[in-house]
Amino acid sequence: MPELLDSAIDEELRTFFTEARIRAGAYGAHYAALWESIEQQSSGGKRVRPRLVWSAYRGFGGADRAMATRVALAFELLHTAFLIHDDLIDRDTVRRGAPNVAGRFAARALEHGADERASAVWAETAAVLAGDLALSRAHREIAMLPIPAERREALLDILDRAVFISAAGELADVTGSLRGTTPALEAVLSTLEQKTAVYSFEAPLAAGAVLAGAGPEIVSALCRFGRLVGVAFQITDDVLGVFGDPAITGKSASADLREGKRTALIAHAATTAAWPRIAERLGDPALDEDAAAELRAALLECGAREAATALAEEHVTLARYELDSAELPAELRVELHEFAQRAMERVR
Amino acid sequence: MPELLDSAIDEELRTFFTEARIRAGAYGAHYAALWESIEQQSSGGKRVRPRLVWSAYRGFGGADRAMATRVALAFELLHTAFLIHDDLIDRDTVRRGAPNVAGRFAARALEHGADERASAVWAETAAVLAGDLALSRAHREIAMLPIPAERREALLDILDRAVFISAAGELADVTGSLRGTTPALEAVLSTLEQKTAVYSFEAPLAAGAVLAGAGPEIVSALCRFGRLVGVAFQITDDVLGVFGDPAITGKSASADLREGKRTALIAHAATTAAWPRIAERLGDPALDEDAAAELRAALLECGAREAATALAEEHVTLARYELDSAELPAELRVELHEFAQRAMERVR
Numbered sequence A, B: 001m002p003e004l005l006d007s008a009i010d011e012e013l014r015t016f017f018t019e020a021r022i023r024a025g026a027y028g029a030h031y032a033a034l035w036e037s038i039e040q041q042s043s044g045g046k047r048v049r050p051r052l053v054w055s056a057y058r059g060f061g062g063a064d065r066a067m068a069t070r071v072a073l074a075f076e077l078l079h080t081a082f083l084i085h086d087d088l089i090d091r092d093t094v095r096r097g098a099p100n101v102a103g104r105f106a107a108r109a110l111e112h113g114a115d116e117r118a119s120a121v122w123a124e125t126a127a128v129l130a131g132d133l134a135l136s137r138a139h140r141e142i143a144m145l146p147i148p149a150e151r152r153e154a155l156l157d158i159l160d161r162a163v164f165i166s167a168a169g170e171l172a173d174v175t176g177s178l179r180g181t182t183p184a185l186e187a188v189l190s191t192l193e194q195k196t197a198v199y200s201f202e203a204p205l206a207a208g209a210v211l212a213g214a215g216p217e218i219v220s221a222l223c224r225f226g227r228l229v230g231v232a233f234q235i236t237d238d239v240l241g242v243f244g245d246p247a248i249t250g251k252s253a254s255a256d257l258r259e260g261k262r263t264a265l266i267a268h269a270a271t272t273a274a275w276p277r278i279a280e281r282l283g284d285p286a287l288d289e290d291a292a293a294e295l296r297a298a299l300l301e302c303g304a305r306e307a308a309t310a311l312a313e314e315h316v317t318l319a320r321y322e323l324d325s326a327e328l329p330a331e332l333r334v335e336l337h338e339f340a341q342r343a344m345e346r347v348r
Helices: A002-025 A029-042 A048-059 A065-090 A101-111 A116-143 A149-179 A185-211 A216-243 A255-259 A264-269 A275-281 A289-301 A304-325 A330-345 B002-025 B029-042 B048-059 B065-090 B101-111 B116-143 B149-179 B185-211 B216-243 B255-259 B264-269 B275-281 B289-301 B304-325 B330-345
Strands: none
Touching: A002 A029, A002 A048, A002 A065, A002 B149, A029 A065, A029 A101, A029 A116, A029 B149, A048 A065, A048 A185, A048 A330, A065 A101, A065 A116, A065 A149, A065 A185, A065 B116, A101 A116, A116 A149, A116 B065, A116 B116, A116 B149, A149 A185, A149 B002, A149 B029, A149 B116, A185 A216, A185 A264, A216 A255, A216 A264, A216 A289, A216 A304, A216 A330, A255 A289, A264 A275, A264 A289, A264 A304, A275 A289, A289 A304, A304 A330, B002 B029, B002 B048, B002 B065, B029 B065, B029 B101, B029 B116, B048 B065, B048 B185, B048 B330, B065 B101, B065 B116, B065 B149, B065 B185, B101 B116, B116 B149, B149 B185, B185 B216, B185 B264, B216 B255, B216 B264, B216 B289, B216 B304, B216 B330, B255 B289, B264 B275, B264 B289, B264 B304, B275 B289, B289 B304, B304 B330
């Protein structure tokens, strides 16, 4: 069933971007290329958000696949917008191993004879605008749903909350990491929840459920489940970012260490005697592979890996408890239990 | 009457931002400060867009002031979002003589002990997020209007067109100015139309008219009027940017020359024998006041000022022709004629 949804989402994205590129072509080749870069940015993901929309919608008896696909598309485009603006903030030019919007436009500028400085401005402009356009489309997709006002407004509230809280999380993440102080676990977890769990897990589940007509109490339970499981997934991602196999995770196992990313792993390490030794090298952009391996060994030895994994497990346990306490349709309950379980299986 | 509307808009903005700041406070003082900086960015403008929404709405017999205020608020917040992201792209930290969102957050970061690099990242993050939040609220304001679906969807289409075309114009403006070639008049005018006239003049007029129930033909005429008068205003602004009294325009009369801004003035100068002499100094960031005065004299002498002013007048004439050809309510026609006239009176 997820495969069927994936193809529906891919088809919807393809149709939308084809129309957008044609429409953009009237305003010049660069603008069409900008839309193409948004399309490329939106492809290659795992479609977590569309799947959650679809699971919840179908789970509550929703049968209008086209309608669910539009809501799923909205959350996929919201995700695309956030990735693009997150990369802009982090000054990254690569995403999932390929040039991102900024990377593509920097290259395009050089091809058109721009110098380095001009190329940087092109790239930044493209990233600002691409994110704005994807964000606008996410809003429009929900706003134009031909469903009763009350239900559409509930979906707009979910979207509003997702945008509001994600921005809070992004700001907290950036200001926190620049302050240079030791990350406290509580701050790390609330940032994970705000920056990612709400818009990626809570909101898509809530939207699917509301679209199918689920009541407020059960939607609240799904929201709590989404936040908990979302935090578990992020903790696991961060553990894999340091200890995972780059061939499987698709990212360097030293990148997070070089960046000094503030994770649950690091917050735990900061409470141990090993911290001064770890803090000394963490966040060093010049960290070589040997030093990264030493850091990794220190994080293992001081119990940080074990503590982070246990923390993820606790979140999954609490998430699963929400599933059992709520009056969920049986099939959806099974599906979400399996989904929660996957947060753990990846790291154990 | 415009004064009454101004106070209604100010009141609506105040209420909205007060709620947002309280809501944001739950996510930390920095996030509340971010909302405060959006509020500051949205104050001090001339409220051109709200006034146009209101003129068109009232002109077509609209009587629900609260509803019109919400639409006006949406366009004011769209404008705020575009200003913030435009400043981000231009790397400006000052707007209307005061620190903008980035400027405020750079200072805030330094107060919190951040170094120069960290302060720049804070500032950029704040500008990205502030624009996203204002843009999202503009969408939400229209999407939540309690009006019949057909009318709300027509308003959403107007908003969608405004966002789509403004992004095209912003991209064309940046890529054009970086290419370093001589600006052609046609490209300058279409960029003015796309980047500013559509979202600032066409869309607010169309939105007010549609909200009041005006028919598609008359809305199209208003759109044409809006684009023409919008281009006239921009040409005039650019002339004033070079020849105006800084005490009245509120901006330095050398800034556009130092920046090498591609205006109708410059596009005309590029077709005259004076161009090599002008091109030599134009866009020099180190241009002093004497050199700026010389450039100004050269632009006057080669006929660029006269040509740009005549071009603005032509646009006003065409705009007024649209007013006389359309079946407009008499009072609205008079009001819009006066509005068009103002585009000229500022520069003559």
